[in-house]
Ligand code: NAD
């Protein structure tokens with residue numbers, strides 16, 4: 528099979544490409560990525576010379592470029608990871624989020640209609656459900672929870688989800704959608720909470736915690752997310768949404784303190800800073816549907832995953848130092 532993975536030079540897409548290239552040597556994995564600030568060819572170093580891997584630099588919102596890729600590679604499956612993914616950047620400048628996350632998704636699906644595919648999979652987020660109150664630990668997001676977004680980022684992802692479901696109903700496109708909680712692990716861009724805190728702590732720099740640090744995120748090790756997506760594209764029911772999460776809720780301040788303790792650094796590095804506007808309070812996924820229907824369960828506990836992640840950042844300083852220095856853009 529020919530499998531197009533968009534956004535494969537980013538964090539989750541990169542981990543997914545590594546897994547797929549190793550797991551399915553008979554399949555051809557084609558990474559399509561525009562190499563924005565978040566895309567990094569160094570993330571694809573482990574697979575770049577594999578015979579079942581190809582890389583194409585292209586923008587998913589460029590219709591002609593996307594159609595040419597479909598003509599050349601005749602994909603059977605598309606998995607769309609490509610997105611502008613950072614909430615804070617969407618608050619600063621929403622427009623690019625609308626272009627990539629909404630128009631890019633529509634153009635990819637138009638190509639799927641024009642050329643025909645077996646499956647289009649949209650990688651979405653739990654942020655489309657908005658947030659849950661901190662004082663109601665009994666509440667979780669299910670696939671039936673209404674869409675209720677807070678940020679330009681989550682609004683753009685929700686818009687894309689609605690389009691995906693509309694293309695299924697109106698044109699019969701064989702789609703699936705997954706909505707995952709916060710990922711962490713190797714190759715995570717150092718603007719996001721966990722990698723930023725690891726690197727700042729390592730460098731004895733201040734750790735900026737938004738507001739009072741009590742906001743809760745539901746953390747999932749990235750490889751568990753990748754395995755869930757692989758299951759959904761093979762066994763998931765067409766037209767369905769699957770939530771992905773592993774019941775790993777943590778307050779931000781506790782995550783930060785865990786990182787400081789693992790690196791034997793002092794908590795005086797913590798600095799409370801102005802809160803994010805519209806900051807979602809709590810995310811918590813109910814993964815019952817994917818557990819029961821597809822038998823998926825996460826393999827990595829938070830304690831194990833955070834140790835592996837910190838170790839990865841210690842062992843791969845070149846990867847993040849090249850980002851901080853800007854050197855990674857010289858190869859892109
Ligand atoms: P990321 O920012 O690390 O990577 C995004 C990738 O998409 C980059 O390689 C970038 O170059 C590429 N890209 C951006 N615009 C593009 C365009 N117009 N055309 C082609 N490529 C483009 O993001 P991530 O954290 O790996 O997230 C991947 C997907 O998973 C996103 O759709 C995101 O919404 C979703 N998601 C992320 C999380 C998380 O915790 N990180 C959780 C749930 C869902």
Ligand code: DAU
Pocket residue numbers: 612613614615651652653654707708709710718719720721723735736737738742743744779803810
């Ligand atoms: O829930 C899934 C989402 O998780 C994905 O859809 C997004 O693409 C991904 O970026 C992530 O969004 P968050 O906003 O939850 O992740 P972020 O790492 O930006 O922030 C995590 C929490 O940490 C959030 O409550 C804000 C807080 N934070 C973040 C940063 C960068 C801080 O307190 N300080 C910081 O410096």
